[in-house]
Amino acid sequence: MKKELLEIFDNTYPDRDYTIEIVNPEFTSVCPKTGLPDFGIITVRYVPDKTCIELKSLKYYFLEFRNAGIFYENITNKILDDLVAALQPRSLSVISEWKARGGITETVTVNYKSSH
Amino acid sequence: MKKELLEIFDNTYPDRDYTIEIVNPEFTSVCPKTGLPDFGIITVRYVPDKTCIELKSLKYYFLEFRNAGIFYENITNKILDDLVAALQPRSLSVISEWKARGGITETVTVNYKSSH
Amino acid sequence: MKKELLEIFDNTYPDRDYTIEIVNPEFTSVCPKTGLPDFGIITVRYVPDKTCIELKSLKYYFLEFRNAGIFYENITNKILDDLVAALQPRSLSVISEWKARGGITETVTVNYKSSH
Amino acid sequence: MKKELLEIFDNTYPDRDYTIEIVNPEFTSVCPKTGLPDFGIITVRYVPDKTCIELKSLKYYFLEFRNAGIFYENITNKILDDLVAALQPRSLSVISEWKARGGITETVTVNYKSSH
Amino acid sequence: MKKELLEIFDNTYPDRDYTIEIVNPEFTSVCPKTGLPDFGIITVRYVPDKTCIELKSLKYYFLEFRNAGIFYENITNKILDDLVAALQPRSLSVISEWKARGGITETVTVNYKSSH
Amino acid sequence: MKKELLEIFDNTYPDRDYTIEIVNPEFTSVCPKTGLPDFGIITVRYVPDKTCIELKSLKYYFLEFRNAGIFYENITNKILDDLVAALQPRSLSVISEWKARGGITETVTVNYKSSH
Amino acid sequence: MKKELLEIFDNTYPDRDYTIEIVNPEFTSVCPKTGLPDFGIITVRYVPDKTCIELKSLKYYFLEFRNAGIFYENITNKILDDLVAALQPRSLSVISEWKARGGITETVTVNYKSSH
């Protein structure tokens, strides 16, 4: 969860609105109630302003959740907050889709839009 | 159908509109006409206000329908009413998709939007 | 085609707009030109007002087309007219998707919206 | 069910064993118990000897079942018997796969092998 | 689990080996440990001798498991034993495929072959 | 390309806006550069006014392109022009999707809307 | 149908049995009865002996059928005969799968094995 792992690089085309979507189908964390692992697909979609996220650093950031106990809703909102802080994007969404537990699946979608 | 089974917990991010979607592909109830079981997929999608639904309690709530005789349209509306009463969400939808009977399938979609 | 076969029942939730979708993938009628059978999927989607359609009666209504010679466009419009007359719904659509004849498929979509 | 509808033509390559598979996904007959239609996919697979089946005549033969009341197992065996009588093939199989009734599907497979 | 519910009818083609496969994707029983429902797909495949199983009676037989607490392995073997006793078939298989529990699925396959 | 092949029939429901979609997945023409055949899927979607297109005549119209050398963009626009002239529809679209050439696929979409 | 179009090249690994499978999903010919086009997928699978088939020449060979009137069974056997004559392979199969006509599909499979 150490958000300082997130590295950025300069957006070469800052004058243009365009969209970057990143999908990590190999996300895993731990349920804080049962201590059992959860498995999910994390999608990040954003319109960069001055900076873009470096993919490898994002991967290492996601790995920090591997043994952390945290609820679906909170993971999704925290990833959004960390990425918004690092990137200061024009807009950014995080979608987390979780494998079934007790036969039931959950998907959480959070959106951010810059007020500039 | 005992809606008091539904447990809630505090929404950690009440200042932000975000969406939670829960899918239960293992829902079953009983047709009040024939006494034969019906099988369906129940999807709940909502924007939480002050509270979120606890997943395990929702699972036990759904189990209460297993031996209850109730029509497709009424199940779907009742689940909406019970969840709106428990959660007081900003908005909430319930979609029920039913396996074929006599070669024919049915899907019922009900939407709620808070007037606040 | 006897529309009097259609049975209705009271809508328990008339104060709320909600949607019912019914799909019959086993529809068959006869081409009036060639006398050969046609096969299609009929989808009915409606927002009920005071009444809902009884599924079994709808099935028997569909069976009346089994040996009737009628064109794709006319079947679709007639089913819409019969269901609107029986249900007086807030809105209703009929979609018919037909298996390939001579390698070519056809889909007909008709929509009705109450003027109340 | 009039098997005399089946027309044959000369096999141009009788010195060679080869296989012809014909699939009709638009087969329908009537359940003798309920009077309701059944829908199935009929597959015929055979090694011709001196003759092949003419496709259009096979289609008309299948149409004879449209309003006939007959069980799954008997349809499948009867089609095999009729085709063996008409074609006298080296071998022949009939597979019928039926759409769900009461949520349950059935498939019947019958094989014939010439004793020559 | 009352096997006396199983009804049979005479095989019209007893001189020929052929195969009947029946699939019930809507099977449900109860886990004897947790009391929670299990959901599975049951496939029965057999070569009839003098009798065939009546589909509707098989459906009612399956319904008897709805509220019974019984393990995957035992259900599968018991269905095989009951069907062999009722049908005395030339051969018979039962395959049960279970929805994920704790992210893990199980499939059990049992085969019977008459020694005649 | 002889558009006079296109036959029409009277729209029985001219007072109502509805949509007819026709898909021909077996379209083939010839590349005017290489002389090699092209293969595509042609979709026609329209809202009829006073007339509908007769399906069999449309099929024969499409067959006229089989040995004609013409570019993707021009075929699509020409089919639109011919159908608009024949049908005078309220609106009409033609979509052509072409199989890969040199590993690259192309799709052309043209829309017409009556100014009445 | 001019088999002299087929070009071959030397098999670099004649000491080893290996398999080459070629699939042409864009085959078309003409029905000799109706004059209407047929569409199919042709699969050629062979174990080369001293020579392999040159792909581009095979493509031009297939194009010769585009406007030829010939039955499914005869096309398949003729392609086998032409390829066996050109390649003298250790073994060779031709499989032709045809798009539905009158709702019915056909697949023809022919096998050759060298007697050396």
Add this chain to the structure above:
Amino acid sequence: MKKELLEIFDNTYPDRDYTIEIVNPEFTSVCPKTGLPDFGIITVRYVPDKTCIELKSLKYYFLEFRNAGIFYENITNKILDDLVAALQPRSLSVISEWKARGGITETVTVNYKSSH
């Protein structure tokens, strides 16, 4: 990357807005960091004004990236800039979807709209 490879031809239907979509699922370039190849699917969608892109020249233009080291975001923006310069279209989009690296996929979407 030599954009002068791009050839254009006259749009035969300049009076009409219509859409051309081109998909190249066989795009490959090189990661400037690791020197390892990247694989992607490039989609170009545009509304032509006076000119259309010649497909074969577009293919050769894409081949220029095969051994070039360039980031996902920059490739996508550069292709857009080069195509806009060559075509001066009414609007144009480029979408690049990249195969997983370290289990993570990325998609970049850039849109251009003429200000005329």
Add this chain to the structure above:
Amino acid sequence: MKKELLEIFDNTYPDRDYTIEIVNPEFTSVCPKTGLPDFGIITVRYVPDKTCIELKSLKYYFLEFRNAGIFYENITNKILDDLVAALQPRSLSVISEWKARGGITETVTVNYKSSH
């Protein structure tokens, strides 16, 4: 990797050969070279003799690999050895299918057969 976590229960039908297949699509371990997580699907298929594996204990056994550094080939063989030691089955297979690394996937299959 503590194999003592594996619990067994008595096979109720030891006189009959039957097959149990268990699939865990949520397996994860760590690459001993890079320290990065690997993700795989583990399938266990066996014919029980006197005992069966208890599913929940198998799940906890699999969890022991979550933070262990071990190669694909060794994991697969070790799981086989541990399960054979615990179950003494008539036969047992382990199949591990690994998500792509560097664009490349690997599957390892190990089989055991009792010599009794």
Add this chain to the structure above:
Amino acid sequence: MKKELLEIFDNTYPDRDYTIEIVNPEFTSVCPKTGLPDFGIITVRYVPDKTCIELKSLKYYFLEFRNAGIFYENITNKILDDLVAALQPRSLSVISEWKARGGITETVTVNYKSSH
């Protein structure tokens, strides 16, 4: 094509026959006739004897083909020869599946079995 790039490591379980399958869906080489790139999926399946192939070295070995002009049949046989020389496996297969060229796909399958 430098086979000395292939690195091996000791097989920890040499007393047991087991299978390793490796799939590389991102293989590309160059057609020696046209100079244009080919794209394929390479599958290697083998039973190791004393050694296993190191995955990363196999990846670098495959990369050597990126700008090499070589036919489908020869690539497949050469990969087999190089891997057999490096691994001396009990058996080994190479399967190459190539993307369509001129609408036609090819698959080459080569098998090796040790004579020990």
